[in-house]
Amino acid sequence: MPFRTIIEPFRIHSVQAIDFPTVEQREAALRRTGHNLFGLHADEIIVDLLTDSGTGAMSSRQWAGMLDGDESYAGSRSFYRFRDVVQDLTGFAEVIPVHQGRAAERILFEVLVEPGDVVPNNTHFDTTRANVEHRGGEARDLVIPEGRDPALIHPFKGNMDVEPLEATIAEMGRERVPLVMVTVTNNSGGGQPVSMANLRAVRAVCDRHGIPLFLDACRFAENAWFIKLREEGYAERTPREIAREMFSLTDGCTMSAKKDGLANIGGFLALNDADVARRCRDLLILTEGFPTYGGLAGYDMEAVAQGLTEVLEENYLRYRIRSVAYLAEKVERAGIPLVRPAGGHAVYLDARTLLPQIPPSQYPGQALAVELYRDGGVRGAEIGSLMFGRPGPDGTEIPAAMELVRLAIPRRAYTQSHIDFVAEVVIDVAERADSLRGFRIVEQAPWLRHFTARLEPVS
Ligand code: F0G
Secondary structure, eight states, X not given: OOXXXXXXXXXXOSOOOOOOOOHHHHHHHHHHHTSOGGGSOGGGOSEEOSOSSSXXXXXXXXXXXXXXXXXXXXXXXXXXXHXXXXXXXXXXXXXXXXXXXXXXXXXXXXXXXXXXXXXEESSOOHHHXXXXXXXTOEEEEOBOGGGGOTTOOOTTTTOBOHHHHHHHHHHHOGGGOOOEEEESSBGGGTSBOOOHHHHHHHHHHHHHHTOOEEEEOTTHHHHHHHHHHHSTTOTTSOHHHHHHHHHHTXXXXXXXXXXXXXXXXXXXXXXXXXXHHHHHHHHHHHHTOOTTTTTOOHHHHHHHHHHHHHTTOHHHHHHHHHHHHHHHHHHHHTTOOBXXXXXXXXXXXXXXXXXXXXXXXXXXXXXXXXXXHHHHOEEOEEESHHHHOEEOTTSSEEOOSOOEEEEEOOTTTOOHHHHHHHHHHHHHHHHTGGGOOOEEEEEOOSSSGGGTOEEXXXX
């Protein structure tokens, strides 16, 4: 077959206008927000790659489902549709709707995690880490060493390192490790996939010690597609079959439907243990809502149920993974350091390598993210020491493992020319990388500080 461009597998049905703020307006916005891109008004942004979470475009079938949402407080028909789709996909008996992923985390950890416990994960996402720590637990990241080397090519850089997992269980004792989590794809480590073989190996360790294994399943469909492309024995399997096998190796999952649920809000906690589920539902009622809506409208559950079905379509996944790789290729061809290979939902620029003049203590990722916005109105997200730096024993800060800027691609929202524009901005900024300066924090919160911290340039 001749080479053909992989095109968007949809027509655009409804559009939203983008404003084009001037560079002076963007500079004023940076001063106002303390150089924190979370503080921007969305209208101050040209292309918004802050996150792929809740920012995607829904399909006409999702909107149609929403019109048919059943808003009954208890026993909503939309819940039962949602439950059936989740059960069919995951195989888990108990399905608990929540308003988004972190609510599932908060509830699950409140039931399972005690102060002093350790929760191993390939890499905790920020909210997952914060929810473990909020319970007084330790969130321990055990990704394979290849997963910490941005430039190194490996098909499954999100894999968990099984040896330190064994060592953690030996060190703490089984009773201090209430669960093991695996995040698919490994968001904080570059959106990198986890192989089925690795999930099986982690499962075997958990089985030996009787520890439940949970999937942080936000991007399960993208992970399934990578397994299909890269893991022996899966080329002929459908994404749905692969996803089902992934879930079948675990005891439960937390899910943010704002990612691979193709919805703007929603999530669930699903698991097999009826007793744990009962305790989770008790907490759900306390803060989220009755177990047949969990803080969601009936129409939200309709949108998620339909989204979970569409996300596994091969045409969608082929386009999705290709569109991210397309941006990565443009950036890489220009010689700009990035996490390789491209992740499933985002391109991660390696700010530490691009900006060697800025030490981690001066947040090179933030310096790059701020400049991408100032120069081109492109909003990305720092995933480095501003997000993950920790206070060390002597009061100085322990830097994050990597200093990255994530350019996350919302699902079905931007076209190829938006992505071409983003590549142009990244390349222009990288050409004058040596002129960029670092930042220092002038105000910060005790946890999840990156959302609200104010920074100023180091003079
Ligand atoms: N786990 C992972 C791996 C995530 O990426 C996120 C959210 C969550 C859990 C929490 O889900 O936002 O629905 O409460 N990630 C978003 C992001 C915010 O930008 O990557 P949530």
